[in-house]
Amino acid sequence: MVSSQNIQIVLDEVPDGLSGFNITVSLLDPEIAEITVVSFPGWNSMLMNSTFPVPSSSVWIKSLDGGNQIVPGAKNVFLGNITYSVYFSTLPVSTSQ
Numbered sequence: 001m002v003s004s005q006n007i008q009i010v011l012d013e014v015p016d017g018l019s020g021f022n023i024t025v026s027l028l029d030p031e032i033a034e035i036t037v038v039s040f041p042g043w044n045s046m047l048m049n050s051t052f053p054v055p056s057s058s059v060w061i062k063s064l065d066g067g068n069q070i071v072p073g074a075k076n077v078f079l080g081n082i083t084y085s086v087y088f089s090t091l092p093v094s095t096s097q
Contacts, residue, residue: 001088004036007060009079017072018045020064025082030057037083043069055085 009023027033034055045066061080070077 002085003088004083004085007082007084010081011077011079012073013073014070014077015073017068017074018065018070018077020062021079022060022062023079024052024058027031027084033057033084033086035059035082035084037081041078041080042064043067 005041009025011018025035027035034057036055038054038061040061040063043065044063046062046064059082063079
C-alpha cells in the first residue's frame with residue numbers, strides 16, 4: 001500500500017526581501033519512502049532548479065526572484081511543494097489448527 005503526502009515549504013517573513021534560495025530536502029529512511037514530485041514557486045525565474053529525476057530520497061530546490069516579486073516585509077512566502085510516498089507492506093498472517 002502507498003500513501004502520498006504533500007508538504008508546502010513556506011517562509012513566514014522576509015524583512016529584507018528575498019533574491020533567491022537553495023534548500024535540500026532529504027528523507028531519513030529511503031527504504032520506506034521517496035520524494036515523487038517537486039514543484040516550484042510561480043515567481044521562480046530559474047530554468048534548472050532541482051536534482052532530477054524523481055523519485056528520489058533527496059532533492060534540492062533552488063529558485064531566483066529575477067522579477068523582484070518578493071518584496072521586503074513579505075509574509076508567508078511560498079518556496080515550493082514536495083510530494084512524498086510512504087510504502088506500507090502487509091505481512092501475511094497464517095493460522096494452523
